[in-house]
Amino acid sequence: MFDNNVFIPGTCHNVEEDGKIIGYEMDTHITYYRGIPLSMINFLAVEVDGVKVPAENIRFTPDHIDWFSLDEMKTVRTIKWEYGAPGTVRVLQEGGLSKGSHEVHLTVCTRTAYIPVPLEGNMTRTVVIE
């Protein structure tokens, strides 16, 4: 139902810090119709070319000010992921994505106050690293 919100096209790229590629990241909208504190993000998952990324390598920021691991987000109540503001999912992986074409799959899952099942959105995009 919220699949279209997930993984904004053209946003996936490798991330360079201090001259080294430390990983890759992509932007996504929330899988809900309103903003929520980060503690209500149930989980984020990334799969590249059919291989799951270890959860502990995933980081998230709703605003490029503060970054959190999935475990850390569980207690973040004052910082919100606002509706309409893309958040960034980063995967820490030395060297990032290799040159060429990759099938990158992103899952975003949020909890809501009154819908008994979490709201999961999925999207696969073909990403070309040049």
Place this chain on the structure above:
Amino acid sequence: MGIKSSVSLYSLQYQYLRGNMDLDQIVGYIMSLGADGIELLPDQMLKGTPNPTEETYAAWDKIIEKHHPGLACDDIFLNTNLYTNRTLTKRECIDLIKQEIVMAHRLGFKVIRLVSMVPAWILEPCLETAEKYDVSLCIEIHGGLGFGVPKTEEFLEEMIRLDSPYIGIVPDTSIFCRRPPRVVDEYCMDIYGTNPDLVKYVNDVFASGKDTFHIRLENNGQNPEMDKYIKDPAKDMFYAANCDGYENVPLSVMDPFAKYIQHFHFKLYEMTNEGVEYSMDYEEVIKYLHEHNYNGYVSTEYEGNRWVKPGGYIPEKEQVAAHQKLIQNLIRKYEG
């Protein structure tokens, strides 16, 4: 006075999400349709709620001064599951609702819509704050979470016990579906591969004057007839669960509660080329409200935007405009 039309900004959420329209443009668009007012989900189009910055409040004030919308209703949520390891305590919930009341007052709203399933025990401890800020607390009576559901019934009992003008209800027309939404049927068959026989069964149930929600409610959560059509859970379960969110009850279910209605959600799944809503008969609803001397807003809530196939055009502006035309004509017809 009398029945007034408004539009929930929920209806234009993809315009906002995709950056096609900002809050100012959305409010301006709604007022250009001849609506009397707007309904807001603060969590959706204001940042930092329930404690936004003065800068956010100032931007809101500017929009209101520019377009002069009536402020019909403030839709709030209670994040009882804020954390994974526990549910919020009563004290935490009450504190959150009080913060929402203060924000609603600052934004200019006099009616809060509490999302379905907000516990009844928040009412008495929050009543003094509601009175102080002149904001009423009204539970949403939504399809699948409506009359007969224990938490909703508890709320209604508490509402009657406390008997305050600051406590009421917001019925949602999803409880008056005469047909299940066609856009949902088509979406589930196309995207999930839902069994067409299951879809036909649900449509037949509605055509017979019943709904699947009540069949389940009256049979201890079971519906063996429907289960026969669930051939592949991966394809069929979502549709089967989702269709219990639409009810097919008579308008008379509201009779005992008519005096408590403070706002009304006019759900919109699909306006047809004939200028009517596919699932609900809005003439019967407006006629009922007129005959019961309803004095408040009826608010377009377009939900068909959820059921557009991936990559498809989401006709939010067109659907809202067509629905407002229908509603405003009906209000004129009955109210003069």
